[in-house]
Amino acid sequence: MVLMALDHTRDFFTNANFDPLDCTATGAVLGSAGSSFVFRNFGSVGLAPGPVGANLWHPSALADKRAGVELNPGERDMRARFNVNLGNPGCLTGIGWYLGLDGNHGTNVDLVAVLLHEFAHGMGFQQFGNVSNGLPLAGADDVFSARIFDNTKQKYWTQMSPAERVASAINPRNVVFDGPEVGAAVPSVLAPGTPLLSISSPASIAGIYQVGTAQFGAPLSSPGVTGQIVVGLDAANAQGPSTTDACTALTNGAAIAGKIALVDRGTCGFTIKALNVQNAGAIAMVVADNVAGGLPAGLGGIDPLITIPSVRITLADGTTIKSALASGPVTGNVGVNLAVLSGADAHGFALLYTPSPVAPGSTISHWDTSAFPNQLMEPAINGDLTHSLKPPQDLTLPLLRDIGWFPDGDVDGLADDLDACAASNFETTVTIDGESTGVANVLFTSGCTISDLIGNTAARATNHGRFVSEMNDLLKALEDAEIITKDESKRMHDLVAHADIP
Numbered sequence: 001m002v003l004m005a006l007d008h009t010r011d012f013f014t015n016a017n018f019d020p021l022d023c024t025a026t027g028a029v030l031g032s033a034g035s036s037f038v039f040r041n042f043g044s045v046g047l048a049p050g051p052v053g054a055n056l057w058h059p060s061a062l063a064d065k066r067a068g069v070e071l072n073p074g075e076r077d078m079r080a081r082f083n084v085n086l087g088n089p090g091c092l093t094g095i096g097w098y099l100g101l102d103g104n105h106g107t108n109v110d111l112v113a114v115l116l117h118e119f120a121h122g123m124g125f126q127q128f129g130n131v132s133n134g135l136p137l138a139g140a141d142d143v144f145s146a147r148i149f150d151n152t153k154q155k156y157w158t159q160m161s162p163a164e165r166v167a168s169a170i171n172p173r174n175v176v177f178d179g180p181e182v183g184a185a186v187p188s189v190l191a192p193g194t195p196l197l198s199i200s201s202p203a204s205i206a207g208i209y210q211v212g213t214a215q216f217g218a219p220l221s222s223p224g225v226t227g228q229i230v231v232g233l234d235a236a237n238a239q240g241p242s243t244t245d246a247c248t249a250l251t252n253g254a255a256i257a258g259k260i261a262l263v264d265r266g267t268c269g270f271t272i273k274a275l276n277v278q279n280a281g282a283i284a285m286v287v288a289d290n291v292a293g294g295l296p297a298g299l300g301g302i303d304p305l306i307t308i309p310s311v312r313i314t315l316a317d318g319t320t321i322k323s324a325l326a327s328g329p330v331t332g333n334v335g336v337n338l339a340v341l342s343g344a345d346a347h348g349f350a351l352l353y354t355p356s357p358v359a360p361g362s363t364i365s366h367w368d369t370s371a372f373p374n375q376l377m378e379p380a381i382n383g384d385l386t387h388s389l390k391p392p393q394d395l396t397l398p399l400l401r402d403i404g405w406f407p408d409g410d411v412d413g414l415a416d417d418l419d420a421c422a423a424s425n426f427e428t429t430v431t432i433d434g435e436s437t438g439v440a441n442v443l444f445t446s447g448c449t450i451s452d453l454i455g456n457t458a459a460r461a462t463n464h465g466r467f468v469s470e471m472n473d474l475l476k477a478l479e480d481a482e483i484i485t486k487d488e489s490k491r492m493h494d495l496v497a498h499a500d501i502p
Helices: 060-067 111-123 162-168 180-189 270-279 315-325 396-402 450-460 464-480 486-498
Strands: 014-019 031-035 078-083 148-150 175-177 192-201 207-210 225-231 260-264 284-288 310-313 330-341 429-432 435-440
Touching (some): 031 111, 078 111, 192 310, 225 315, 284 315, 284 330, 310 315, 315 330, 429 450, 464 486
Antiparallel strands (some): 148 175, 225 330
């Protein structure tokens, strides 16, 4: 199915097995896949374009397509494994594979969605470097990494040092895939509205901060809740040893009333903190994490008495805001920013998955979990996925196009946008009005064959005389170029003269 969407009819071999993979009673690795080989700086035959760029690794199947020939004949292009124990006791107990094609998987795992996900990895939805040490594979970048851009560093991964890549791999929601096909598709695929903390002043820290949302309290809305951000203070005691953990009644209620309360994670539950800041008159709560890392997780808990919205931010973002508060007031908004698409940055580029700490096998080579509607290539398979790979449902096909899988409807090796005859006639020998000429049907660099040129001539002709006249010119040009011989030209002239065309 993936290959059909990519206009690829060359044989593609996959080594696929059902094997025992990591799992517990409540979670499981559903599958894994990747290219068996990578190629760079390869040649090409026919009209095939060759590599996307110099010294860039290509997954095996993509390299074959762009080379126009099997680069490693007889070898498997991809290795794929799927969890044979799924649904058994101790392995996502009771939740097994759904083997149907209709998407009616219920609480079971849709095997088709998992197959599509893993095969897309094998087709090139992955980077080949080491996300833990930042080193590219054998000193060379790949076609996927060439499109990875870090908004913090303002650099592509191909421009970064290994140390910069290590930092980028754990830079949550600040790393995007910068490809024109994906960029054009994002507005039609991703829904408007992302939960965010937006700081408007002071200018030194103004911007958008990622948040985790709460299960309790008022849902985030647009335009959200705006106000000054004030640190909530309480007593340091057995309920909470910090004076900023809001585990007991706040001691600065007058300063908190009508403001957004900033408190620290720790000791007591999130609902206890929320109820304490709400009782002090806060209009919203922001919880700063107490350990480094990201993405900011959600806030769990249930308490129907809580009516204010709450969000969670990273330790680093909490430190930034507190430092600014030492010099003056900070104003922010807690809500859903409709100008930011779910799963995109503020500029409309699709976000890649960059959690902290790094998640080998998942980091960078997936879309971010904030994407909505859920995307096939997120790190987890969600139950609401369709089997579509393209807009308006999904961004998989646009990304594969961006890394080099060009559209080629007639599979002649020439991309459709460069092909003068995008639906060529590839008969072995040329026929005219159903009669074989015995002349080889040559394919030209324009993407047209001799049969295409004859068909185009017939389509333009308003009468038989016009057809014969234009064919005389065409045959003379082919003969002068030594593409056909004089004898072949004469045979074709004879058939043209007697053809019932148009």
